[in-house]
Amino acid sequence: DSGVTQTPKHLITATGQRVTLRCSPRSGDLSVYWYQQSLDQGLQFLIQYYNGEERAKGNILERFSAQQFPDLHSELNLSSLELGDSALYFCASRVGENSPLHFGNGTRLTVT
Amino acid sequence: AQSVSQHNHHVILSEAASLELGCNYSYGGTVNLFWYVQYPGQHLQLLLKYFSGDPLVKGIKGFEAEFIKSKFSFNLRKPSVQWSDTAEYFCAVNAPIAGTYKYIFGTGTRLKVLA
Numbered sequence: 001d002s003g004v005t006q007t008p009k010h011l012i013t014a015t016g017q018r019v020t021l022r023c024s025p026r027s028g029d030l031s032v033y034w035y036q037q038s039l040d041q042g043l044q045f046l047i048q049y050y051n052g053e054e055r056a057k058g059n060i061l062e063r064f065s066a067q068q069f070p071d072l073h074s075e076l077n078l079s080s081l082e083l084g085d086s087a088l089y090f091c092a093s094r095v096g097e098n099s100p101l102h103f104g105n106g107t108r109l110t111v112t
Numbered sequence: 113a114q115s116v117s118q119h120n121h122h123v124i125l126s127e128a129a130s131l132e133l134g135c136n137y138s139y140g141g142t143v144n145l146f147w148y149v150q151y152p153g154q155h156l157q158l159l160l161k162y163f164s165g166d167p168l169v170k171g172i173k174g175f176e177a178e179f180i181k182s183k184f185s186f187n188l189r190k191p192s193v194q195w196s197d198t199a200e201y202f203c204a205v206n207a208p209i210a211g212t213y214k215y216i217f218g219t220g221t222r223l224k225v226l227a
Contacts, residue, residue, distance in 0.1 A: 002155065033215070042219050043156075043202065055212060090155060097213035098163070098206065100146055103155040 003027065004104035006091050012110045018079040021107045025072055025093030031055070032074040033094075033101060034066055038087040049074055081111045114139045116205050118218035125193055126226050133188040133221050135177075135203030144206040145186040147177055150220075151199045159201075162186065173197070195227045 003026035013019055025032050034046040036059075045058030049068035060066075063081075068074040078085060088108050092101040117136045125131060137143065144163050148156040160171025167179040177188045186203060203218040 002157070043217050045215075045217070056214065092156075097208075098144055100144075100158050100161050100206075101156075101204075101215055102158070103148075105155045 002102040002104065004029075004091055004093050004102050006089075006104035006107050008107060009105065010108050010110075012112065013081060014112055015081055015083060017081050017111075018077065019081065019109065021076040021078070021089050021091075021109075023074045023076070023091030023093075023104060025074070025091075026095075026102055029093035029095045029102070030072065031094050031097075032068055032072070033092040034060075034074070034076050035090040035092065036087045037090060037106075043090075046076070078109070081109075083111050085109065086111045114205070114207065114209055114214065114216055116203055116216050116218040118201075118203055118221050120221045121219070122222045122224070124224045124226065127195055128192045129225075131188070131190040131193045131197070131223070133201055133203075133223070135186045135188065135218060137184050137186070137203075137205045137216075139184075139205060139207045139209075141207060145177070145179060146204040146206070147171065147175070147186075147188050148202040148204060148217075149199045150202065156202060159188070193223075193225050195225050197223060198225045199223060 005024040030051045033048045036044045046060040048056040066076045088106045090106045092103045119134045146161045147159040150156045170176045200220045202220045
């Protein structure tokens, strides 16, 4: 158990809908990262937050947004969902800039 | 741009064979290096890490990796693989880029071990 908690584990929704994925980092970790993993594109970095502020952006679509709250949990919002958004979404956290990332179990999103 | 290359996308081995997975990165400064493993249906787990010191690092489950600075490489090795090592392996580099530390993953290598 990495200490990073993601909910829900599975999500099935229809095209055009909006979903929110939640992540609680390990205790003491200030940085939260979001990744998307699909069969054809591999592990793609989406966005990073540090202590409530956005730090870095990767290949995140405009339809997607995220935030980190004062209690350090983070939410990833995916809207106007398309079939191609079906993927595993991982959250990871770490305590400092030199520390390894610790991953949650992921949320498997299926868009039908 | 900084990148991490894993040249072997798919590797198939028989049990007890030796394993070496390549990882090369493009960054000239000080880096921290990691290998992660992702078993089928699971999340990424840290196998081993290199920060400084002895360039040969040992991780969990009998894995080791060697940092060769002159070759910008951090190859993963295991002398004798088991069926349970079937998984996807990711190399990652953590380096200061444009004032902040960036964590860059390779594209992964899928290892299949035949019983």
